[in-house]
Amino acid sequence: MVQRSKARAALFALFLAATSSCAAKGSDGPRDGVAAATDADRARALLETSAPLPPRVEVVALCDAVAVLASKEANADEQGRLYRLAADLRARVWRLDRADGDAREALELYAASARAARGKEAGCEADRARSILSGEMQADATAAYRHLYLAKRKYGSLAESSPDSPCLAAIDRHLAMAVAHRPTGEELAALEREGDRAETLAKAPVSASAEAEGSAAAPVVASAGAGDVVVAPTGLAPAKGPVKITKIEKYSGEGGGRVVIHLSEATSFKVGALDADGGRDARIFVDIDKAGAKGVARETEVGGAIKRIRTGPRADSTRIVLDLSAKMHRRVFYLPQPFRIVIDVSARAPETAAPTAGGPRTVKRVAIDAGHGGDDAGAVGPTGLKEKDVTLDIAKRVAPLLADELKIETLLTRDRDVFVPLDERTARANAFHADLFVSIHCNASETGEARGVEVFILDELKDTSRAPARIAALENGVPVSGALDPAALDAEMASIANRLGSGQVAASSRILGLLLGRATMASLTQKYPDTSDHGLKSAGFYVLAGAEMPAVLFETSFISNPEDESRLAKADYKQKLADGIVNAIRAYREGKK
Numbered sequence: 002m003v004q005r006s007k008a009r010a011a012l013f014a015l016f017l018a019a020t021s022s023c024a025a026k027g028s029d030g031p032r033d034g035v036a037a038a039t040d041a042d043r044a045r046a047l048l049e050t051s052a053p054l055p056p057r058v059e060v061v062a063l064c065d066a067v068a069v070l071a072s073k074e075a076n077a078d079e080q081g082r083l084y085r086l087a088a089d090l091r092a093r094v095w096r097l098d099r100a101d102g103d104a105r106e107a108l109e110l111y112a113a114s115a116r117a118a119r120g121k122e123a124g125c126e127a128d129r130a131r132s133i134l135s136g137e138m139q140a141d142a143t144a145a146y147r148h149l150y151l152a153k154r155k156y157g158s159l160a161e162s163s164p165d166s167p168c169l170a171a172i173d174r175h176l177a178m179a180v181a182h183r184p185t186g187e188e189l190a191a192l193e194r195e196g197d198r199a200e201t202l203a204k205a206p207v208s209a210s211a212e213a214e215g216s217a218a219a220p221v222v223a224s225a226g227a228g229d230v231v232v233a234p235t236g237l238a239p240a241k242g243p244v245k246i247t248k249i250e251k252y253s254g255e256g257g258g259r260v261v262i263h264l265s266e267a268t269s270f271k272v273g274a275l276d277a278d279g280g281r282d283a284r285i286f287v288d289i290d291k292a293g294a295k296g297v298a299r300e301t302e303v304g305g306a307i308k309r310i311r312t313g314p315r316a317d318s319t320r321i322v323l324d325l326s327a328k329m330h331r332r333v334f335y336l337p338q339p340f341r342i343v344i345d346v347s348a349r350a351p352e353t354a355a356p357t358a359g360g361p362r363t364v365k366r367v368a369i370d371a372g373h374g375g376d377d378a379g380a381v382g383p384t385g386l387k388e389k390d391v392t393l394d395i396a397k398r399v400a401p402l403l404a405d406e407l408k409i410e411t412l413l414t415r416d417r418d419v420f421v422p423l424d425e426r427t428a429r430a431n432a433f434h435a436d437l438f439v440s441i442h443c444n445a446s447e448t449g450e451a452r453g454v455e456v457f458i459l460d461e462l463k464d465t466s467r468a469p470a471r472i473a474a475l476e477n478g479v480p481v482s483g484a485l486d487p488a489a490l491d492a493e494m495a496s497i498a499n500r501l502g503s504g505q506v507a508a509s510s511r512i513l514g515l516l517l518g519r520a521t522m523a524s525l526t527q528k529y530p531d532t533s534d535h536g537l538k539s540a541g542f543y544v545l546a547g548a549e550m551p552a553v554l555f556e557t558s559f560i561s562n563p564e565d566e567s568r569l570a571k572a573d574y575k576q577k578l579a580d581g582i583v584n585a586i587r588a589y590r591e592g593k594k
């Protein structure tokens with residue numbers, strides 16, 4: 002207890018020192034137009050007054066306005082001042098009601114201010130304020146000591162150009178006050194090594210990604226670095242008009258997660274990532290050009306691999322930040338019609354293994370996806386049999402067989418009559434670290450004449466007829482008519498899949514698809530010899546996009562045909578379809594081709 006209150010007293014002393022020097026710092030006055038002067042002046046007034054702040058939402062909006070102003074400012078010194086102003090105000094909000102999101106925003110704004118005034122007194126001051134806030138936020142005097150020490154090392158060269166630097170003198174005073182919290186032994190040695198790195202980084206030229214986010218002391222991972230895959234539409238420019246973020250979907254498990262950002266139209270985006278530093282989590286961010294953040298929650302707690310999602314307006318874009326529980330492998334890609342940006346994070350490295358020469362394959366976990374569900378009935382047969390009921394029935398027959406016969410753990414993406422978004426199904430399979438993904442569906446044709454079994458994978462087009470494209474459009478829930486060209490969508494989806502995958506996953510999907518068609522025909526034809534086999538085809542199914550494992554979509558039979566529908570209603574027929582799936586997985590695991 003004694004130690005704790007001593008630590009708190011030390012933090013409070015640091016905070017007082019920081020705020021008093023901040024208040025003493027004069028304002029240089031805005032040089033922009035009238036509206037600009039108003040926001041910055043209002044922010045300054047709120048910092049200097051001792052009167053209570055206006056409602057939180059107003060102050061936060063003002064902070065945002067000043068930050069946007071800063072991002073547009075061409076003069077680096079003025080930019081640094083504006084970021085600092087927004088940071089101080091946001092930190093004040095945090096000190097009043099202790100919402101973590103405010104502290105995190107303030108930390109980023111201080112970092113932006115320090116970047117703008119890199120190597121100068123004002124940069125040192127911004128980093129000093131950031132260090133103190135960081136220690137306060139962690140409620141840890143040792144952490145505060147660490148951050149201040151690193152700031153001192155980062156601005157070591159300032160002592161040469163300005164021997165009387167007030168910032169360095171203040172840091173020295175802080176460090177002297179907090180000397181009781183200085184780490185010792187191996188921890189101190191590690192801190193000194195980190196200091197060496199901070200000093201070196203401070204002298205290095207500014208990299209593009211360091212410009213994008215984070216302090217110079219933070220290890221910056223370029224968006225094209227190892228473990229990062231980014232698939233953006235080729236040659237896409239920022240949208241001409243404003244873009245709306247219509248929805249943000251999220252799924253997060255312990256092993257990974259997915260965030261899907263729905264946009265009102267296609268636009269360009271940039272991706273960056275940062276390791277954990279200064280009390281902040283490892284994070285990945287996407288800047289979406291021309292997007293507005295109006296009506297989108299500023300901060301959403303998620304839990305699991307993705308701790309939270311933050312949204313921040315910028316000059317001509319919106320930044321979406323994912324705070325992660327640890328550094329993760331990242332994949333960011335887009336899906337067309339409607340335009341979405343998908344952010345996948347995973348504790349597991351992407352599949353990079355060379356194709357195995359033969360022999361058994363590892364299959365310990367399988368994701369079985371019962372198509373449709375809830376409000377989405379899928380296709381409906383002539384007598385009213387619903388696809389969603391057939392697929393769930395088959396999935397529930399597969400799971401116990403896999404467990405009993407093959408000792409395989411199964412994930413059902415749904416185990417009852419409930420709607421699960423397509424994006425989330427693959428996300429669950431990824432987080433489950435499934436070795437295979439099988440999506441179960443019932444086929445439908447316009448005339449109702451077609452019958453038989455058909456298996457699909459998401460790969461480059463082999464069949465250029467429009468039939469698979471039409472089925473994919475149906476399963477994707479996008480209108481087949483209108484301006485939409487299903488074949489073009491297929492080609493685009495195949496291109497996304499190929500740029501995402503290593504080639505190995507696509508090759509394995511093909512093998513699984515062939516085995517599934519063969520095993521199903523073997524299972525069905527003894528009793529139903531008239532079953533026709535439509536073979537393996539490729540089409541742009543959304544539900545297969547972004548699967549980290551070999552994935553197939555199984556069109557069991559045509560529910561639109563009266564005879565197939567009556568069979569799909571029978572337990573015996575559905576059991577034979579389930580047997581087909583299980584036998585295909587067995588054959589795949591045994592290394593068959």
Ligand SMILES: [Zn+2]
Pocket residue numbers: 372373379380388441442443476
């Ligand atoms: Zn379906």
